[in-house]
Amino acid sequence: MFETTSPLRKANGSYETDAPRTSQFNSSPFDSGWQEANREVSFLGLTMQPKSMSELNALVEQGIAEGRKWIITNHNLHSLYLLHRWPKLRKFYADAHWTFIDGMPLVALGRLYGYSLQREHRVTLADWLQPLMELAASKGWRVFNLGSPKGVGEKAAAELRKQYPALQIEVNDGYFDARHGSPESEAVIERINAYRPDLLMVGMGMPRQEYWTHENFARLDACIIMSSNGAAMDYIAGTVPTPPRWAGRLGLEWAFRLLNEPRRLFGRYLVEPWYILMLLSIDYLRTGGRLKAREPRKI
Template sequence: MDQRVVVLGTPIDNLSMSETLKSIATAIENSDHLHHTVVNAGKIVSMQKDPQLRESVVNADIINADGQGVVWASKLLGKPLKERVAGIDLMEELVGLASRNHYKVFFFGAKEEIVRSVVQHYSELYSPDIIAGCRNGYFKKEEESTIARQIADSGANILFVAISSPTKENFLYQNREVLRRVNFIMGVGGSFDVVSGLVKRAPMWMQKVGLEWLFRVYQEPRRMFKRYLVGNARFLALVLKYKLLKVK
């Protein structure tokens, strides 16, 4: 896209939430196909040493900055992004769009009880008519192509994949030809856990100041401490490298 800039060696579309939603809505209305992904500090760090993940991300049609840290880094490096476009916020907006325009949504990922809870939540909030189908996120590698075909055959206009990185990015990229029958596809990480109520989202003030990660550590210290503390330190080192060495 012509709004794309490169931050920390990663292409990112300099789009606001409203601009992103407009692009997606137009694609669905025109029966086109868009592959969407987001990047945050941890994913950009992982992309430095994971060529498969990098390939899966950079070939997406829209790449948004999900993490506030990425937005800050873009400003420090002289390539300011307009704003953070959080995946979970985008997902919520798109489910509302599906309800208004009679689109179908497929929910793929998380534990069985979690994805079922998400489907129930949106069915009650909007209507069961928006549900194209759902499936938990536990599967063997050899099952991927079958799952992709099932999603494509469901009649879904929108697909949300709530699986951890790099599995969700690689699934969407490696099955991109089959999934072209779905107008819009995106990974949403742990969003289903939040929608189901299993995990609480950080207060708005923490989101705005870039401390959402700290709230996650507070809720799940054993699982998240090393992930965020080490990941954030590596991200900071990467930013300093690009700033001091003026790497493009």
């Protein structure tokens, strides 16, 4: 379980705390002033703080500069489905400090609920990873990537170092016994803490990456922990075809991924959406057909 305060990282690697935050499902982590500056959107059990890519870069930079210890994660249709199926996952999202939108379907759903969401509020790591690594190189951040099969992370890291020679990045594959307290998991934590990353990226698939991050949060010596890496490193390494970026902007990236990995992604893209449609229908009936707010919801 996360601490109920947001830690500050000292120069010696320990943490102190600042403003208290809540950890209840669908609640804001800070006070009303924070809410005003960082509007949340909430629907179908999700709570997110929509941000553009540049705003997310600024958020990461702020967190590292101030020595915060933050979880930054995302929501998409798959996580919406899992959230309603696995209560344990709700605790992770309730305790996460920031949650951005990864998927045009959620932008569309947000608009249906009356939020003025734009295309720029959909940010996926396939687009964001390289600009983020460029920023990390320019700022001298230490980056650690946990995920991808053996050899793939190393290949992606080598490619990123070619693009950004100043980048400090280490990797560890995500194929280990992730059960809490297992010897393999303990060894991974020791390696991460020995490196003391400013930015730790965890990409081991949902909900495994969220469970591992949640269970080990207090012990991880990292400022920003991003549990939302997806297949971004696999794309960089070239082991998985990168979807056309125009497809992502149009909300069609799922179709490209399904064509390339039909067996793995069939359920996610052709079965799970029907469950979400059921949730939407129930909400529509519950509200008497009035999903939108009486007044426009600005963010």
